[in-house]
Amino acid sequence: MTNHIPALDLAAVAPRPPAPQAELASGSRAAAVKLVDVAKSFHTRCVLRQVDLSIEPQEFVALVGRSGCGKSTLLRLIAGLIPPTSGRVYIDGQPLAGINPRARMMFQDARLLPWVRVADNVALAARDQPAVAVEQALQMVQLADRGQDWPLTLSGGQRQRVALARALIGRPPLLLLDEPLGALDALTRIEMQLLIDRLWQQHPCTAVLVTHDIEEAVLLANRILIVEDGTISKEFAVDLPRPRARLQPAFQQLVAHVLTHVLRTSVTASETPGPPMDRDIARGSR
Ligand SMILES: Nc1ncnc2c1ncn2[C@@H]1O[C@H](COP(=O)(O)OP(=O)(O)OP(=O)(O)O)[C@@H](O)[C@H]1O
Numbered sequence: 001m002t003n004h005i006p007a008l009d010l011a012a013v014a015p016r017p018p019a020p021q022a023e024l025a026s027g028s029r030a031a032a033v034k035l036v037d038v039a040k041s042f043h044t045r046c047v048l049r050q051v052d053l054s055i056e057p058q059e060f061v062a063l064v065g066r067s068g069c070g071k072s073t074l075l076r077l078i079a080g081l082i083p084p085t086s087g088r089v090y091i092d093g094q095p096l097a098g099i100n101p102r103a104r105m106m107f108q109d110a111r112l113l114p115w116v117r118v119a120d121n122v123a124l125a126a127r128d129q130p131a132v133a134v135e136q137a138l139q140m141v142q143l144a145d146r147g148q149d150w151p152l153t154l155s156g157g158q159r160q161r162v163a164l165a166r167a168l169i170g171r172p173p174l175l176l177l178d179e180p181l182g183a184l185d186a187l188t189r190i191e192m193q194l195l196i197d198r199l200w201q202q203h204p205c206t207a208v209l210v211t212h213d214i215e216e217a218v219l220l221a222n223r224i225l226i227v228e229d230g231t232i233s234k235e236f237a238v239d240l241p242r243p244r245a246r247l248q249p250a251f252q253q254l255v256a257h258v259l260t261h262v263l264r265t266s267v268t269a270s271e272t273p274g275p276p277m278d279r280d281i282a283r284g285s286r
């Protein structure tokens with residue numbers, strides 16, 4: 001992972017705009033994200049080009065692609081941590097300039113401050129939230145009894161749950177997840193996936209998840225976007241009811257279909273007809 005920016009709340013380091021009245025009235029706080037013809041180069045290396053993307057409020061999108069294809073760069077553009085070289089990022093219809101105040105980010109490592117107790121680590125993300133919000137956030141991740149502990153006394157999985165509580169406190173409109181479960185053991189990872197799914201269903205926000213785990217993408221996302229050749233080349237809709245069962249044939253069929261595409265196996269598309277939900281953006285059949 002190439003990100004060297006502290007993982008705390010993006011909103012905590014940027015002025016927090018007042019919530020629009022319409023959102024308060026409707027109770028819908030999830031953010032809309034739009035990228036229009038976005039390109040990003042580092043020096044002479046073009047990493048992303050011609051990225052056009054619309055994410056609806058309360059949509060859960062997964063970004064999948066080979067290592068180095070630009071997934072984290074895309075997430076950082078949406079977070080406002082880096083500016084596009086050309087094109088525009090819009091959040092709720094407004095051009096993004098600087099840090100995205102509506103976004104929270106979670107990374108592969110928990111990035112807790114070791115000299116700050118667990119509850120205070122969570123509180124750091126949203127200083128305007130009352131103490132009860134910290135308690136609720138820790139309850140959501142089943143760590144209500146560990147608030148006064150030091151981060152180093154927690155297991156790796158527990159530390160990631162604290163990072164999740166920190167990301168979720170105050171119900172952010174936009175959650176950006178950069179391989180948040182990548183360092184966890186298989187069982188803890190499955191538990192965390194189910195926890196994220198349950199919490200997202202209880203409090204739907206807009207979510208963008210970067211993952212190398214296709215099963216994780218199918219389990220959590222409404223839509224899977226393939227990043228390759230510097231752009232979003234293909235998308236797969238995930239129209240399975242939640243909670244999703246991994247052993248269901250439709251689930252496994254979609255996993256195989258996405259995996260086949262990502263790995264570019266020698267099996268041709270005609271030999272493995274996928275469900276009708278996939279859309280080849282490059283061919284314009286969206
Ligand atoms: N700040 C930077 N300066 C120079 N090059 C960068 C910078 N950030 C990213 N890159 C380059 O952009 C490309 C995409 O990086 P990125 O981290 O977005 O890939 P990724 O898809 O997230 O990969 P991974 O799955 O391994 O995390 C890489 O070639 C990387 O070296």
Ligand SMILES: [Mg+2]
Nearest residue numbers: 001002071072
């Ligand atoms: Mg990355």
